[in-house]
Amino acid sequence: MSKKVLSIVLVICMLLSAMSGCSKPAEQPAAQPAEQAAQEPAGMKDGTYTSTVNGMHGPLSVEVKISNNAIAEAKVTGHMETPGVGEVAVNQIPAAIVEKQSLAVDVVSGVTITSRAILSAAEECLVQAGADVAAIKVAGEKPAPGNIEETADVIIVGGGGAGLSAAVAATNNGASVILIEKTGFLGGNSIVAGGIYNAPDNELQDYAEEKRSDSLETLITSAVSETPVNDEHKALMEAVKKEYEEYLKTDKTLFDSPDWFALQTWNGGDKIANLRLVKILTSSAYDGLKWLESMGAEFSPIITHGGGSLYPRTHSSTSPNGTAYIKAFTDDLEGKDNFKKIMNCTGKSLITEGDKVIGVMAEGSDGSKYTLKANKGVILATGGFAGNVELRQEYCEGEKWPDLGPNVPTSNMPGVTGDGIFMARDAGAELIDMDQIQLLPYCNPQTGATYDIVMGIGSALFINKEGERFVREDGRRDEMSKAIIAQTDGVMYMLQSADGIPDPKTQKALGGQLLSYYLDNNIAGYVSGDTLEELAGKLNVPADALKKTVEDYNSYVDSGKADPFGRVSYSGKLENGPYYAYPRKPAVHHTMGGVRINENANALRADGTEIEGLYCAGEITGGIHGGNRLGGNAIVDFVIFGRIAGTSAANNK
Template sequence: MKKNRIPYILMALLFSFSLAACDKEEAPKEENTGQVVEEEKKDEPVDDSEEEKEDKEDKKDKEETGDGAEDGTYQGAFMGMNDDIKVEVNLADAKIESIEVIDHSETPGIGGELKDIDGNIKESGLKIPVTDIPKEIVENQSVNIDNITGATASSVAVKKAVEKALKEAGANLDDFNKEIVHDEDFEDIESDVVVLGGGGAGLASAIELAKNGKTVTIVEKNGAIGGDTLVCGAIYNNPDEELQSKVTMSEPVKDQLEEALKAEPVDDDHKELIAEVQKEWDEYNEASRTDLFDSKNWYALQTWNGGDNVGDLDLVKVLTHNSIDGYEWIKDLGMQFDDSIGQGAGSLWQRTHTSKQDMGTGFISVYSQKLEDLSDKINVLVETTADEIIVEDGKAVGAKVIDNHSEKEYNIKAKDGVILATGGFAANAEMVEEYNTSGKWDDLSEVSTTNRFSSSQGDGIVMADEAGADLVDMDLIQLLYLGNTQNGQLTKYPPRDVNGTDQIIFINKEGKRFVREDGRRDDISKASLDQTDGMFYMLESGDGEGYKDIDDPDWRSADGFTLDYLKENGYIFVGETLEEIAKQIGCDVEDLKATIDAFNESVDSGEDEFGRTLYSTKLENGPWVATARQASVHHTMGGVRIDTGARVLDKDGQVIPGLYAGGEVTGGIHGANRLGGNAVVDTVVFGKLSADTLLEDLEK
């Protein structure tokens, strides 16, 4: 029986959140030490007696030979993906009796546990390094166990920390390093539907199918579900009349709308959409309204325009017109959002809803709970990689999969169909290089990615291509300017920096603004790449709604790190005055002051040299916070071609029976530039739609 066949699972969550991608294949640092828990610190005597010297020599010999392991509780620490992972190892009768991770800052759902909205940590049925690696070491009495796929750094760190504790105990490490043999038998599995990919789109599909009585097998190559949804910005776009009624529409924002309405139509469909929005805008003005205007059609027009009018407008309408239903659907599952509307980074309009939980953990914890509720219908296979879509008589009927550790292959049969939800290829450098032919970007070979290396490899796109699917927009690649300057990940920044666009400015190393902060993601990314060292700072002050005193000892970054950690590791710079912050980032203070003064004048006048339209706050008072950022490969807009029902199309434009797709694995939706906050909408709308269409097709 396959060990990863998990009936299911309440994934739980963590108390110390950090969203660095723990799946990076990099070796943790070696500068960590073990420590005996009970040991008290004592002053060294000036001169040792002969007896004391002999005792020390005996202890040294025991540590070197490993012959002197003593029962007791010992600690070890080793650098994980974000910080030290500390373990406590209990030895009894020359065996490891128990191991407990007592402190860590690993990514929830990847290296560490999940938590629910109330912060409760629950028993997890999935493989998480900080819980499962210790259990497997104890079970096998060996640290020579497999790393958890997608969490290599965390897995290695736990094992190394245990080794440090064993060494401190005087154990012979060879005694705890035996090879583990994988001898499991693997049988073919049958279910109504197989979903390839356990990220946001795949989970939405599986849940919708199970709610309608179908049995589902989810195939996830990582050790836990979540995919890149776990490390997303947790923002969801949709028109919201109630929340937008509390927002006053400024003249610059009106100008932005009217400029779009004056644009020359690209085709008849574009002309018709402009006319629909114009009609709605006229009705708004006739009613003398002052609140923020929005509609499904305006959302569609902005999304299509924002993608340079090259996407499939029919697919754009499916995304935007179903966004409200998707929002209500996931809220009904238990998802909780803040009770205010904002403008996410690159979203271009104040229709962004933000999760109450850090990053994507809210979405995944909600999905996890629902999977638990539907455990009689949903079977999740982790540490399992889909290798091929099985097509018989022209219909998709299952998938060939491989166990990650034994490398044994077997089949999953799916009589009703296959749903492809494996994500994009932003973390696959070879694919990025191959398809980076649009001319928008120069060489991207040295540019980092915000995505999880283990998730965004484009393997689903390759499988679909081999199964006869057509691919579309593969050359359309998005960069995001929010990557940290150390590894490019979407991590370690103050809470306002994603959704507080109206309260921050972007400055280069010379202390000068260089771009419209509320503009398109590609425009900001291109501009940032042109700055000194290809980086910039997001600068915020102590002013504005939502500012939390940075001197508060409970202050945390958006992903759970303390102020001291971020400062000490060079992620942010903090100063009470402009002089202090200018000195820290190395710019001329007079240039920085001139930049701030010019911006504050723009807040008063509503006119900005870079065309910014969204203002709410003058930057006047400290403390000042500068967050170092760079552009990273973030989203791939190309992928499998689908119709408006999420059916996969072949190279002749015909439906491949039994094959459906949702999420970033698809192409044609976002065009040349995806609006911020539309990715999660994509996973919810098209993930659910793929399931609904499959069910409808079965009834025909």
Template sequence: MKTRQVKRLTLTMIAVMMMSLILPACGGKSDAADIVVIGGGGAGMSAAIEAHNLGAKVVLLEKMPMLGGNTARAEGGLNAAGTEYQKAQGIEDSPELHFEDTMKGGKNVNNPDLVKVLTDNAAESIQFLKKNGAELSEVGKAGGASVPRIHRPEGGEAAGNFMVIALKKKLEELNVDVRLQHSVTEIVTDKEGNVTGVKGADKEGKTFEIQAKAVILATGGFGANLDMVVKYNSDLEGFATTNAPGAQGDGIQLAEAVGAKLVDMKEIQIHPTTIPGEGVLITEGVRGDGAILVNQEGIRFTNELLTRDVVSKNILAQTDKIAYLIFNDELRGTLKATDTYFEMGLVEEGQTIAELAGKINVDAAVLEQTVHRYSEFKEAGVDEDFQRDDMRLDFKKGNYYAIKVTPGIHHTMGGVMINTQAQVLNEAGNAIANLYAAGEVTGGVHGANRLGGNALADITTFGRIAAQEAVKSLD
């Protein structure tokens, strides 16, 4: 009798071992973590690093073959007030002024509580990035800002990719469990509606399930899902997009499926300076560092440092809905981000204004008069035409350059509703237990219009906060 029992036990053990070998091959892999972060852009990477450093076991899932998302395409920089870099340059700024600019830029549609969290904590995000290999030590000015506060790498390199490279390296150093080409298809909840993990599939279609004590949504917006864009704002049909292909809004749909409330979904930003038909973004820094905008007639038509929505509207009112960014060697020498535009063949150039005018089919005499008039304003310190308060170029020396631009879909301000602890809220306004969100997947921070420089501040700041709050919940 005992012999038969031993044989049955042995056969059972063999069967279990065989099943453990078979299951991963046909899908159904299951494991566990303290925190699962969905999305490997700036918000997700910031959250994963912060949570790991606070002692949590983290798994970061990214559906694309590489990390970065829209962050890798961000050109300008990160807005923060009261930083050591501003103080070193004698720039007087404060979180309160940053708050006022952000609310005004967002047409007061923003959730003021979320804005206050952003502006009070953005300077700490600058320090977080510095500690993790992405020092943003150069300060410039972007549209809608009262003072220079957009922080970028020394030399004016595009800030987003600079951050992505550094944070990716830090994830590798920390040995954080990062899984690429892993798409989440479901946020799992228990009978009470508490989030308990995620389900999904890898690039080979094998399913997986990860049990988690908390989940952080950091999947970005929906700016590359043009059907979804048109669903919420039909006026944007036919526009090109600056967004990375992964910005499809799937995280918003995942959150909706577990009862999350959405906010500001119709608020979709078009960026004023993208390449017509291409969706290639020209950084805010080109205007911020001194470039002017002229139309096809060679005439300046706007204050270049107004908010993105206003500058975009003004460009769309011009002939063929296009404009030209005009700058010279002085700007090229100080803004490294422009190197890429030259390498891509996006820039026309001339040794004189007249020669440049010929390259872009603009009346040379008119363009010369426009640039000369602006130079006089710069010398006098007063822009009599459009009241621009920061004129950095006098255009007295060449070479001269022009980039043809038009507005393109850039940022989706709407998304999942969160509170100041980055908890996702349901339709009743209550937190969905164990579910957090950060970055462009959320709504409420930017209102009706996002200021340039506030996206990188948003993803880094709320990514860190989501991680901090999720780790607190583990106890």
């Protein structure tokens, strides 16, 4: 055989052999599923996988799509996390998982529980897909921290309501602004606030649920007839008395004025506050409301009597919690060339030059060091210290609040630890009213959250475990909190009815979740009953006592008179089922003490002189709320004094 023929034969044999190797004989039995899995290449199986875990406030569901051995998509498909806060992690964490093809992604600072819940659910999805989870959780090498120096006209420490309000005002006045925020989201504690804003609004108050009544008249006349403590107090009472006399000559539904608002705010804080600052707050409140509306914030057209506000002048945001305020500010700042934010960056100390504050030393979560110089001024807007157990025990624990330890929850976000207060003190600022702290009476007994309070609090009754009322429901927050602590197990039930909540499928909580969801999923202790007897059985309270309590209350509504507990505001009777109830207890909510400031939000020394270049706004300050902050005044505070601080810093006031 020639070499040429031999070569042809060899090629034909190789082709036949290859064809034979790529085919499967017809008689070969089908492989079993386990054998198929063993023969498949290592990696993830294509498909869409789901998992549900417990988040911060309830079930959280994640969906992960695998395609060609890669994470093609990850998303949160359902959750109950805090609007504006948990939502940051809901948006960022799944996107980071897809981008990095890894579970080794950073949690959102300040939103740790939600972040970890998302990662846990995503991990379960990847386990279902057959992934090598250990490998996917290996973190890559992170860049080394750096030393960063930047300069702007105004440096703002804190990205909550006061800091953002100041940023809007400063940029609107032509200043360049750098804002730093220690967490991974903007809004701070303001974003989880109840969302209520007090302001005299005579036009809307003509349509308020409240009308002229003997109880409201008694409230006003008693406040203007007491013995004055100083000349300022005397002048304010005389102004209110004159305004009220003029009001009685009209057919207006409800009396109100900035002076009456100021008198109630000052009296409600035990006359401890700086009355000049109080009058700035109340006289600017309506203008602040219109400023917010000009930036897109929306409010209900109905004036209510907000919890702890002491009077029906409360405007309620149409968005959950405090999200409308933060969105208004961030929308205004979006795209501004003279505004920059640095997230996950904590202010550590103030830079001084002689007696003047000229900047901030800060540190990023990655260890980077920041030197931020201010051409015009530094604004501290870091909030209070209700989340700092050690500080609240040191400054505020005493006769009024014997126990403020770790077993007392807080309604605050984790980042509210008092950082800026002591930065200011170290620069020479005086701290005032540091012993004044407020507990909020209607918080979740386990978490301290206000997120799950169902709207319509003004129509609720407070019931103890004996089925009886025990305190004025529209009174001062501190008095309500102390009364609850004195009840059996230190807890109460908030009782509402179909008269105020016609449909649980449309009635929302402060966080935006439906009442029906809480009832259907047995969340936050919500129960309902078609009758008071049925509800009493579910609460394990005496039915006869509960029925008598409600009947007595309804009789006070009919008469229009103040009831034995002093309640002056009635939204209506509780006559028709279903009836709803849920447990509540006090949680540490607001610190009224902090840095002493003047009318321009300048930080002051003990001798009353200004610290040049240093401004403070929001809960970091003292002197505005005294011994008890009225419900609905905190947002007014950060809007008004944040705006003042930003304007002052931009103009070197």
